[in-house]
Amino acid sequence: DGGITQSPKYLFRKEGQNVTLSCEQNLNHDAMYWYRQDPGQGLRLIYYSQIVNDFQKGDIAEGYSVSREKKESFPLTVTSAQKNPTAFYLCASSSPGTNQPQHFGDGTRLSIL
Amino acid sequence: GENVEQHPSTLSVQEGDSAVIKCTYSDSASNYFPWYKQELGKRPQLIIDIRSNVGEKKDQRIAVTLNKTAKHFSLHITETQPEDSAVYFCAASMKTSYDKVIFGPGTSLSVIP
Numbered sequence: 484d485g486g487i488t489q490s491p492k493y494l495f496r497k498e499g500q501n502v503t504l505s506c507e508q509n510l511n512h513d514a515m516y517w518y519r520q521d522p523g524q525g526l527r528l529i530y531y532s533q534i535v536n537d538f539q540k541g542d543i544a545e546g547y548s549v550s551r552e553k554k555e556s557f558p559l560t561v562t563s564a565q566k567n568p569t570a571f572y573l574c575a576s577s578s579p580g581t582n583q584p585q586h587f588g589d590g591t592r593l594s595i596l
Numbered sequence: 597g598e599n600v601e602q603h604p605s606t607l608s609v610q611e612g613d614s615a616v617i618k619c620t621y622s623d624s625a626s627n628y629f630p631w632y633k634q635e636l637g638k639r640p641q642l643i644i645d646i647r648s649n650v651g652e653k654k655d656q657r658i659a660v661t662l663n664k665t666a667k668h669f670s671l672h673i674t675e676t677q678p679e680d681s682a683v684y685f686c687a688a689s690m691k692t693s694y695d696k697v698i699f700g701p702g703t704s705l706s707v708i709p
Contacts, residue, residue: 524702525600525602525699526640526685526699528696531696573639582689584630585630585697587641588639589638590637590638590639
């Protein structure tokens with residue numbers, strides 16, 4: 484779906500460094516999500532936001548932080564506290580209502596230098 | 597706890613044959629079951645979904661069946677083509693304060709020409 488843009492596509496983190504992954508959507512969706520994908524595993528939820536200025540921890544929030552200052556934007560910061568950050572990160576959004584499908588961005592691949 | 601199992605983890609079929617992927621879920625309150633296709637290095641894309649008020653849904657060569665009593669659902673792809681090669685994820689909704697879905701670990705499908 485061209486309506487969700489993630490950047491950068493590839494990102495490298497040095498030890499002790501915080502990095503921020505960008506996610507922007509123009510689908511007018513209220514809900515946004517961040518997932519982590521590791522090889523051979525499904526998508527695991529890091530954080531989600533149902534509305535501007537509100538967000539909640541998912542299943543693996545430790546070492547990550549988010550903000551939701553605008554409806555269109557939901558950036559994810561991978562902090563130095565995340566000891567194993569190497570993964571593929573996917574942002575998604577969905578429209579209001581129960582059981583609406585989630586639409587994904589192209590992902591950011593984060594690696595440690 | 598909340599869990600979605602998916603089998604097989606890898607599947608190879610000859611072009612033109614059918615492919616079947618099976619999933620089971622743990623939360624009896626789940627009522628929404630999407631399927632996503634993810635090509636290498638790309639975003640997951642919704643290919644079909646089913647809600648608990650129906651037992652089967654079909655879209656051209658793709659069909660999904662749902663057995664709520666047994667808590668399992670399956671994806672059927674007929675007349676497979678090389679472009680069907682990808683990783684397929686099933687997912688099931690969870691009854692929480694937001695639209696949470698739990699993803700299965702994925703099935704890597706290879707269609708051999």
